[in-house]
Amino acid sequence: MPVNFDLHHRLEPRPSHQRDLTRGFRAEIADPAWFLGRQWQMGEHQGENAASPVLVQVAYYRQPLQPAAGRPTLFPGHGVPAPGIDTPAIVPAEAIIEGETDDWWTLGRRIRIGLAARAAVDAIHMTDAERMALRLPPLPEPYAAFSGGYDGRELYKASQSGIIMLDAALFDGVPTHRRDNHWQPTDLKFNQVDFPCGSDAAANEVERPRLTVSDHGGGEVDWWSADAVGDWANLLSEAVEPFRREVQPVR
Numbered sequence: 670m671p672v673n674f675d676l677h678h679r680l681e682p683r684p685s686h687q688r689d690l691t692r693g694f695r696a697e698i699a700d701p702a703w704f705l706g707r708q709w710q711m712g713e714h715q716g717e718n719a720a721s722p723v724l725v726q727v728a729y730y731r732q733p734l735q736p737a738a739g740r741p742t743l744f745p746g747h748g749v750p751a752p753g754i755d756t757p758a759i760v761p762a763e764a765i766i767e768g769e770t771d772d773w774w775t776l777g778r779r780i781r782i783g784l785a786a787r788a789a790v791d792a793i794h795m796t797d798a799e800r801m802a803l804r805l806p807p808l809p810e811p812y813a814a815f816s817g818g819y820d821g822r823e824l825y826k827a828s829q830s831g832i833i834m835l836d837a838a839l840f841d842g843v844p845t846h847r848r849d850n851h852w853q854p855t856d857l858k859f860n861q862v863d864f865p866c867g868s869d870a871a872a873n874e875v876e877r878p879r880l881t882v883s884d885h886g887g888g889e890v891d892w893w894s895a896d897a898v899g900d901w902a903n904l905l906s907e908a909v910e911p912f913r914r915e916v917q918p919v920r
Contacts (some may be wrong), residue, residue, distance in 0.1 A: 675688060702727065702792050722918050728911040729750065732904060734758060735865040736878070738849075757864055762890040762907070766862045767837055770850045776812060776823040779805065782821025790819055793833055803827060851885075859885040864895075867904050876900040 698704065705722065708714055733756040757765065783805065790803065805814075805820045825843060826837045851860040860886070866878045878899040882890060 684704075702729075725914075725916045725918060727914045727916075729914075730911050732807060732867045732878070735863050735867075737864050762864075762882065763885075763888065765850060766787070766817065766859050766885050766890060767887065768848060768850075769852075770847050771822065772848070776808070779821040780812065780815045782839060783819035786821070786824050786835055787819055789835055790824065790833070795833075799832075802905075856884075857886070859887070866899075878904045878905075 703724065736757060790800075795916070804818055804824045805816060805818050808816045824833070824835065825840050827833045851862055853860055861881060861883045864880045864882075866880060876899055878897070878901045880895040881898045882895050
């Protein structure tokens with residue numbers, strides 16, 4: 670009479686260096702705040718057939734973002750960042766990444782400086798063609814009344830090149846450096862932009878912690894998709910204690 674023997678082999682990972690499986694069963698995630706934020710963005714916290722968090726405990730470190738290279742934040746004669754001038758804590762990231770070389774020169778600023786310099790420019794001897802080159806083109810409403818007036822941007826360029834001499838006080842607030850333009854017309858996207866993190870006294874640029882936004886195609890910037898580059902371990906080790914918060918979410 671034949672006899673059958675059933676043999677079963679069970680494979681079970683049991684690393685010799687760690688027998689405790691507690692951490693594995695905890696199913697840790699790297700960025701729980703992202704999950705909560707994404708659920709809030711999609712309206713899942715209001716779902717009748719979905720679970721909602723009852724208590725959120727967060728321990729986090731906070732470090733300031735510094736201005737991106739090539740996008741200066743200093744006004745002439747000032748040693749502190751000028752509020753609203755490419756400061757990452759104030760200006761949206763997409764405005765910094767997509768900013769153009771002369772985007773500081775809004776139409777309002779061009780008109781305002783032109784009006785302030787009108788009397789001085791009228792007193793300067795020049796040909797009609799030279800004067801016409803300093804004027805604003807025909808403007809749409811509600812700026813049509815200023816068409817043909819002096820263009821503050823053209824006056825600044827002419828003053829910097831020595832074509833005309835104007836009081837430097839007229840141009841207080843104009844950035845001293847031209848900003849970088851990150852747009853790449855061949856690829857139809859924006860170049861890599863780095864936002865340094867931490868104090869200015871950090872290590873060299875290679876090791877300095879920074880958030881890198883690459884291949885931005887335009888529109889709103891998703892900060893959670895930025896790459897963390899550099900030596901973040903040393904930056905976090907310098908922090909004394911993390912910030913802690915406990916929140917009970919409500920609808």
